[in-house]
Amino acid sequence: MTTPDPTDLTDLAALAARVARLEEAELARNLLHAYAEVLDDPTPEAVAALFTDDGVLSVPAGDFAGRDAVTAFYRDRLGPGASEKRHFIMNVRTRPQAPGLVEVASYFVFTARESTTSALGWGTYLDLVEITAGVPRFRHKTITPHLATDLTTGWPAPPRL
Incomplete structure (x- = not known):
């Protein structure tokens, strides 16, 4: 038996596999929207519910493995005194890794x-x-902050030499 050609639109098995990958990529993309939406009115449990039971959150402070650790991370960051935030996600790229597994890269x-x-x-x-x-x-979610500043300080460019 030959391997299905994913570019052959007359091959029904290849077409079904392609549609499944596209549907999974769209589900993965929509998860980012759900994440941003939950962060705009957050509870630690609601954010952690977006992770698998053994999911890992990686941030500059370290890795938080498992839903309980992810909940604790967000409880610490979203507790009393946390600012009101709005999150925007853009330039989303999806890459199917295997059936049921999609890599998503984006800017926030x-x-x-x-x-x-x-x-x-x-x-x-x-x-x-x-x-x-x-x-x-x-x-697995990796958050890499590039800048956080108040509007008074801003983000001036370094002096040119």
Whole structure:
């Protein structure tokens, strides 16, 4: 038996596999939207529910493995005194890795406001999304912040030599 040619649109098995990959990529992309939406009105449990039971969150402070550790991370960051934020995700690229597994890379921007200041920041996400029974969840989420600043300080360019 020959391997199906994924570019042959007359091969029904190849076409079905291609459609399945596209559907999984779209589910993975939509998970990023759900993540941004949950972060805009967050509870640690709601954010952690977007991860698999053994999911890993990687941030500059370290790795947080398992849903309980992810919940604790967000409980620490989203507790009393946390600013009100809005999250925006853009330049999303998906790459199927295997059936039920999609890598998603994207950029994020956030705005924040507190009683006396406003802030913004940006960075990148690199996610490995597992899709089980049509439900996407983060197996591994890497957050790489590039900048976080208040609007008074801004982000001036370094002096030119």
